[in-house]
Amino acid sequence: MKKLTFLLLLTCFWSSAFAQNWDWGGPLDPLQAKMKIRHYRLELELLPESQGIQGSNTITFSAAEKLDTLRFQLIDEYEVSKVLMDGKEVKFSHQNDLLDIIPVDCTCDQVQIFYGGKTPIAQNPPWTGGFTWEKDLLENHWMGLSCQGEGAKVFMPALDHPSSEPSEGVDLIFTAPKPYFVASNGRLIDTQETGPKMTYHWQTDYPISNYNINFTLGVFHEEKLDFTSSSGDVIPMQVWVLQENRAKAKGLLENLKVSTETLEKYFGPFPFPKDKIAVVETPYLGMEHQTINAYGNNFQSIPMGKVRYDWLLHHELGHEWFGNKVSVSDWADMWIHEGLTAYGDWLFYWKHGGPEAYFAKVKSESRNIPHAKPVVSPPNSTEEEAYHPEIYTKGALVIHALRGVLGDELFFSAIKAFVMDEHFTYLNQVTTKDFTDFVQSYTGKDLQGFFDLYLYTTSVPTLKVSKKGKEAYVIALQGIDFEMPVEIETSEGVQRVPVGKKGVEVKSKTPPIVDPRGWLILAR
Template sequence: MDQHPFLRFAAPTAAALLALTTACTAGTVQGRPGASGLRDPYFPKAGNGGYDVRSYALDLDYRPDTGHLDGTAVITARAGQGLSSFNLDLAGLTVEDVTVEGEPARFNRTGNELTVRPADDLEKGEVFRTVVRYSGKPKTVTDPDGSEEGWIPTADGAVAVGEPIGSMAWFPGNHHPSDKAVYEVSVTVPKGYEAVSNGRLESRTERDGETVFRWRGTEPMAGYLATLAIGKYRVSTGSTPSGIPLYTAVVPGEAEASAEALGRLPDIVEWGVRRFGPYPFDSAGAIVEAQGTLGYALETQTRPVYPGAPNVDLVLHEMAHQWFGNSVSPRSWKDMWLNEGFATYAEWLWSEDHGGPTAEERFEAFEEGDTDVDAAADSDWWAFPPADPPGPERISAAPVYYRGAMVLHRIRQEVGDERFFALLRGWASDHRHGNADTAAFTAYAEKSTGRDLTGVWDEWLHGDGKPAR
């Protein structure tokens, strides 16, 4: 029997189906997983996609006698897309629970990736808060070049250093330099220990045989520049002539040998202000560990870490990074020469301004291999172009430092001092607290100086072999 004509149904059109689907899903979030890495050319799994971190608040408790860390990380971020899940970088440690916007979230671990699935998908543009509780003994991370970073045990505590990816050893986060955020770090340690981190010490509170230190940084920081040093340091405070607070922590055995170089810190900061423009942070200082703790110094933001007593040149180098590397941070690890070439050239400028070899003499010494002028002049600075390291194990090799500095001097030779120093100050000012890559610098240099610098880029920045002049 035929149906009544009013009860017959026509096949729905594609447009009708789309309208029905849209109506049914109105008011819901269509999230998708955030990427588990940012495809950095050298560390493709570093960082995570789909969100941008605004702030970290870390609440830590460390027991030096056992090496055990208890931590709570509160991460405030903005979703760059609808998110059904997102990743945080975390090496080792045990995750106890995770909440997103106050609701329990599912999570799982794969290698150094902590994948978090919120109870409800997050909307694009939504600012959300993730809380991760974790514990364990933080691990030391070995880099591709064989150096150690992450959490480094010391004779009476530990020091955390993170370049390029070691910060994931002590707190979960988006650990790529392109995602900068502000930090608060609260650390509880047994009474008699110091806990030193980035920024300013907001409070120090004694309670029940423990001391709680609360550190706060007010300017954005890349995760690899975060530090935490726990031990029995000698602490000194002061300020520069212009009023920038100074805080230094030195292991007792290195105090006497460190005094001369650290005594120049106020002069170094003020010299940097004259050469590069306003100091980009609200504090400065140093952490000096015992010799042998690390195989390198690191420009951790506001408070560089030194492996034993530094000399003046090393303090100058790490403080120059506060402008070049910390405030103006690399967009990817391929851009390391923008950190190290600039800081090395700052050493040449300091020497030039303080009665030592001029930058021109340093440049010529490297061309000629004259170690009487610079002990590093016989390095293989021409082994590869500074903007194109052959792999992650070479991002801190000699060409990145010395040929990087020579690129800057070649610009100075081409454009003259007035335009060159205006370029340095402008670069630091216009990219303050941001990120930049090599292409941005080359374009900026040509625009600010009004000169075509193609020859410098082709031969010195990207060219193979030892450049000829």
């Protein structure tokens, strides 16, 4: 989550955003390409007084061949004390943020890595991530973790690449001093009290992206309810807020419920029914951590029809569908995470504010798009290379324009069908081509020219309107070699006609208004 309202702020910090050089993605390391991660079992003690962590990560993997080296990422700030395989210590090398392990001569599919140290401090979370250690108004420690730009290596050894998700999920076991609670992914399956410490065991069986594995420490107030999904599943819905904000928790829970219902309407049932729907208050703006979204928007919501809209809560929740359920293996296609989720934000306006609010929102968001970079980045992009503001705003605007081209009935059914198709969800990660091919196949429409133009170039068609005779006009879209259906308002009413570079003639006693509602991305 690197949010829409803060894109200008992002630009200001752009030059320093990756000063620690903890980028990730790009080409997959050849050693790591030989291995698949099945499961992580992360066991950490959180040390708020020293701002450190100490523990181990047990990695279960599979490989088609015997491996001479197991390669994982872990930042050099941590010290690895030992590595075990088959109960025996094995040799390892830890430098340049890489952990190379020499396996013992066995058929082992598991390695346990013991490590610890002071945590890296986030310089500008969530844009430049790491750990954020603060204190609440009652002087309790409060810790949040953000690492979309850096990957999991800032908190655990991992095969740290967007294409790698543990196929059998994760177990996350955190020990902290009383009275602290640790909120994390999945469901809380066990809590143990040992003297002055508490241990919390969270578990999820779903695949999960490395940067979505997360934990937040604090003294929290909890509000909860049982949410009945459109699938019929009854799912725990929970919010954890600081004690000082306990009076605001019920309102936040209600906003979460409304947003979940809204997103289910357009994108299908909540994707992780065996876990929970939850947010936890964090000392930074927010991030889409699977089933435990980070929330730091200071409970700012606005009225929208009969409900209230919290843009940060809604956006992060939208990532449960796009980013968590539907995920990409190459950051080149990051716009699928951000653009479709941002469009889900606009749909809240449509559902609760009506068409007028929706089109006003679209106009406001699209007004300052510079069309400086293509929405889709080159193959094998790193996060730093692929992340830029237009994957949000222009990505959402492309989806909006697609709706204008297809019409509502076909558009909404196609988007929901894509999100519900098992070929494109959970472990089956997607590319931009997967999305565009699916939409064209599902709708029976040839949209390749549309997608090629708006996703892979910075070009925008130019609208040209020419007078012809006393009551006729020729309307053309220059700069394209295909036609798009365009709404045209004439003295006779609104008509929808295909328009391309050759132009189309319309009759009107008054100058026509082309695309009056602003469906298309045009230079006017």
